[in-house]
Amino acid sequence: MSLPKYPQTPVAQALCIIGAILLLLALAMQSRMWLAVFGWQPVAPGGGEYMVALFIGLPLLLLSTLMLVVATASRTRRCKISAMLLVPALTVLAGWVALFLRSRFV
Numbered sequence: 001m002s003l004p005k006y007p008q009t010p011v012a013q014a015l016c017i018i019g020a021i022l023l024l025l026a027l028a029m030q031s032r033m034w035l036a037v038f039g040w041q042p043v044a045p046g047g048g049e050y051m052v053a054l055f056i057g058l059p060l061l062l063l064s065t066l067m068l069v070v071a072t073a074s075r076t077r078r079c080k081i082s083a084m085l086l087v088p089a090l091t092v093l094a095g096w097v098a099l100f101l102r103s104r105f106v
Contacts, residue, residue: 003080012077019067019082022060023089029057030092037099058096065089 007013033053035041043049068089071082 015071016082022064026060
């Protein structure tokens with residue numbers, strides 16, 4: 001059985017759209033922090049990019065991941081687009097886990 005490309009029900013459409021918007025906002029809020037983490041941009045005095053990423057970007061990422069997991073968990077709501085959006089959300093979430101573990105053990 002093949003997955004439909006786009007969400008078929010209104011609930012699935014809403015979950016997919018809200019999850020995608022929240023993911024884009026989360027990535028926008030975290031982009032400066034990730035640039036500083038990888039050394040592509042100097043850290044600003046006071047580390048404001050870390051605060052924005054931690055207190056705005058991470059909650060948005062968690063909400064978007066939750067929405068996309070709910071959108072892909074049920075067979076009636078599952079579609080290719082929400083499953084494809086779930087991959088970067090889980091990848092960035094894994095990056096946060098690695099970042100917390102690095103700061104804990106280094």
